[in-house]
Amino acid sequence: MPSRQKIIAFATMCLGMFIALIDIQIVSASLKDIGGGLSAGQDETVWVQTSYLIAEIIIIPLSGWLARVMSTHWLFCISATGFTLMSLLCGWAWDIQSMIAFRALQGFFGGSMIPLVFTTAFAFYQGKQRVIAAATIGGIASLAPTLGPTVGGWITDNFSWHWLFFINLLPGLYIAIAVPVLVRIDKPDFRLLKSADYLSILLLAVSLGCLEYTLEEGPRWGWFDDATIMLTGCIAALSGLFFILRTLYHPQPVMDLYALKDRTFALGCFFSFMAGLGIFATIYMTPLFLGTVRGFSALDIGLTIFSTGVFQILSIPIYSWLANRVDLRWLLMTGMAGFALSMYFFTPITHDWGADQLLLPQALRGIAQQFAIAPAVTLTLGSIPPQRMKLASGLFNLMRNLGGAIGIALCGTIINNRTNMHYNRLADHLTASDPAVSNLLNAGAQRMLSQGFSAEHAQSISLHSLSIMVLNEARTMAFSDAFYLLLVGFLITVVLVPLMKKP
Structure with missing residues (x-):
C-alpha cells in the first residue's frame, strides 16, 4: 500500500477506536438527564453505562478470532455499521429497557473495533514509524475515556442527551464505507468456523x-x-x-494464553491492567467527588477534568521524539512513576477543591497516561510474532478494560466503607460540650429562627446541616484513602518495569 493510503486507512480506524472508547464515559456525566428523559430511577439508569461495558469486555478478546474468520477490514466495517445503527437507536430509545438493550449492542459492535487498530498498526508500520503509530494509539486509548465526561456534559448542557448518540452517525458511516476500500492486510478464512x-x-x-x-x-x-x-x-x-x-x-483456541509464557508480554499485560486501573478509577472518582461533595453540574465537572486531556495531547509530540531516542522501558517507568506522583498530589484533597487545586495532579496524570500506555503497546505487542498478533492483541486490550472495571469497583468499595468509618470517627468527637460545635449549632439555629422557623425546627435543621458537613468531610477523607491505595499500586508497578526484556 502507498504511504498516503496507509496514513488515511490508519487514521480512519483510529477514528473508529476513538468513538468506541469515548462512548464508554460520554454518558457518565449525563445519567441524571437520561434517566429523567426516560422516566427511570437511578438503579435502572446506571445500566446505560454498565450494559455497554459488559458487552464491550466480552467481545474484545474474541475480536482476534473474528478477524481471522472475517478479515480485519470486513469485521471493522460490520462493527462500524452496527455501532452506527445502535447509536441511532439509542438516541431514539423510548424507555429505559430499550436504551439498555441498544447500549449493550452498541458496546458489542464498538468493542470489536478497538483491538483491530493495534494489529493494523503493527501490520502497516515498522521501526520508527511503528513507535509513532503506537504513540497515537496509546494517546487515543487513554484520551478518549478522559474526554468522555467533558464532551458528554457539554453536549447535554447545550443540546440534549439524545445528541450523545447522534454525534456518532456521520463518523460511523464514513468508517463503514472507507475501511473496506482502504484496508487490505488479510483475507477471510471461513474454514475456521468448522473447527472453532x-x-x-x-x-x-x-x-x-x-x-x-x-x-x-x-x-x-x-x-x-x-x-x-x-x-x-x-x-x-x-x-x-x-x-x-x-x-x-x-x-484452535479463541485466545492465545500461551503468549503469557513470554515474560515481556505477561508484564505488558499487567502494565496495561494497571494503566486501565489508573485511568478509569480516577475518571470515576474525580467526577464523583465534584458531584457529591462540591455539587458541580455535568458541564462544570467536564470543564474541571478537561485539563487531563489537554496535557496528554501536549505530551504526545514529546513522547514521540523521545521514543526513538530513549529505551522504551525508561519511558514506561516514567509513565508509571508519573501516575504514582499524580496520586500523591491527589491525596491531600479537601472538601473545597475545585479546578485550580485539581490542575496539577490532573496535568501529571495526563502526561503519565501517554508515557505509560504508548510504550506498553510497543514493548508488549512488539514481542509477539505477527501470526499470533490478533489473538494476543485481544488479550492485551482485555487487561486494560479489566483493570478499569476492577479499579472502579475497588475505589467504589473503599469510598463507601471508609466514608462510614470516617463519619463515625468524626461524629464521636462532635459533642455538645465542645464549644466549637455548640457555637456552630447555635449560629445555625439563630439563622433559621430569623427566617421564621420554630425553635424545634431550627434546632433540627441546624443538626441536619452539621451532619451533612461531617458527611462531606468523611467522603473527602475516603477519596484520599482511595488515591493513596492507587499510589501504592503504581509504586509497585514502577519496580517491575526493568524486568521487561530490552527492546
Whole structure:
C-alpha cells in the first residue's frame, strides 16, 4: 500500500477506536438527564453505562478470532455499521429497557473495533514509524475515556442527551464505507468456523459478563452479602477456570494464553491492567467527588477534568521524539512513576477543591497516561510474532478494560466503607460540650429562627446541616484513602518495569 493510503486507512480506524472508547464515559456525566428523559430511577439508569461495558469486555478478546474468520477490514466495517445503527437507536430509545438493550449492542459492535487498530498498526508500520503509530494509539486509548465526561456534559448542557448518540452517525458511516476500500492486510478464512471452539466462546462470554456485573454492582449491594452478587461471582470464577483449562489444550483456541509464557508480554499485560486501573478509577472518582461533595453540574465537572486531556495531547509530540531516542522501558517507568506522583498530589484533597487545586495532579496524570500506555503497546505487542498478533492483541486490550472495571469497583468499595468509618470517627468527637460545635449549632439555629422557623425546627435543621458537613468531610477523607491505595499500586508497578526484556 502507498504511504498516503496507509496514513488515511490508519487514521480512519483510529477514528473508529476513538468513538468506541469515548462512548464508554460520554454518558457518565449525563445519567441524571437520561434517566429523567426516560422516566427511570437511578438503579435502572446506571445500566446505560454498565450494559455497554459488559458487552464491550466480552467481545474484545474474541475480536482476534473474528478477524481471522472475517478479515480485519470486513469485521471493522460490520462493527462500524452496527455501532452506527445502535447509536441511532439509542438516541431514539423510548424507555429505559430499550436504551439498555441498544447500549449493550452498541458496546458489542464498538468493542470489536478497538483491538483491530493495534494489529493494523503493527501490520502497516515498522521501526520508527511503528513507535509513532503506537504513540497515537496509546494517546487515543487513554484520551478518549478522559474526554468522555467533558464532551458528554457539554453536549447535554447545550443540546440534549439524545445528541450523545447522534454525534456518532456521520463518523460511523464514513468508517463503514472507507475501511473496506482502504484496508487490505488479510483475507477471510471461513474454514475456521468448522473447527472453532464454541464452548470456549460461551464460557468466556459467561465469565466476563458475570465478572463485569459483579464488579459494577458489588459496591452498591455490599458484595457477597447479596445473593445475586454471590451467584454471579461464583459463575464468573468457575466459567473462567473451565475456559482457561479448555483453551490451553484446544488445537484452535479463541485466545492465545500461551503468549503469557513470554515474560515481556505477561508484564505488558499487567502494565496495561494497571494503566486501565489508573485511568478509569480516577475518571470515576474525580467526577464523583465534584458531584457529591462540591455539587458541580455535568458541564462544570467536564470543564474541571478537561485539563487531563489537554496535557496528554501536549505530551504526545514529546513522547514521540523521545521514543526513538530513549529505551522504551525508561519511558514506561516514567509513565508509571508519573501516575504514582499524580496520586500523591491527589491525596491531600479537601472538601473545597475545585479546578485550580485539581490542575496539577490532573496535568501529571495526563502526561503519565501517554508515557505509560504508548510504550506498553510497543514493548508488549512488539514481542509477539505477527501470526499470533490478533489473538494476543485481544488479550492485551482485555487487561486494560479489566483493570478499569476492577479499579472502579475497588475505589467504589473503599469510598463507601471508609466514608462510614470516617463519619463515625468524626461524629464521636462532635459533642455538645465542645464549644466549637455548640457555637456552630447555635449560629445555625439563630439563622433559621430569623427566617421564621420554630425553635424545634431550627434546632433540627441546624443538626441536619452539621451532619451533612461531617458527611462531606468523611467522603473527602475516603477519596484520599482511595488515591493513596492507587499510589501504592503504581509504586509497585514502577519496580517491575526493568524486568521487561530490552527492546
